[in-house]
Amino acid sequence: MRAPSTDREIIVEAESGRVYVDRETGETLEVVGKLLPLAPSESKLPWAVEHLRFCNWCDQLAQRDLNDCPHCDRRMDPVA
Numbered sequence: 001m002r003a004p005s006t007d008r009e010i011i012v013e014a015e016s017g018r019v020y021v022d023r024e025t026g027e028t029l030e031v032v033g034k035l036l037p038l039a040p041s042e043s044k045l046p047w048a049v050e051h052l053r054f055c056n057w058c059d060q061l062a063q064r065d066l067n068d069c070p071h072c073d074r075r076m077d078p079v080a
């Protein structure tokens with residue numbers, strides 16, 4: 001995230017819907033980048049808790065828009 005007046009950038013583990021404020025200037029921070037899963041993942045979703053679920057086979061985290069688990073390659077149950 002970036003503070004518009006100073007261009008100071010920080011990395012935060014942000015929650016969607018929350019507003020983050022710069023500690024020095026008090027202004028609202030702009031989102032300038034999101035962490036995305038590395039290739040060769042098929043997922044287009046940012047790596048964030050609300051987009052993840054547990055594989056029913058190996059119990060590892062996987063993005064909700066994937067059908068096959070990126071860890072064990074098995075077909076996961078449909079998202080409830």
Ligand SMILES: [Zn+2]
Pocket residue numbers: 055056057058059060069070071072073074
């Ligand atoms: Zn798995």
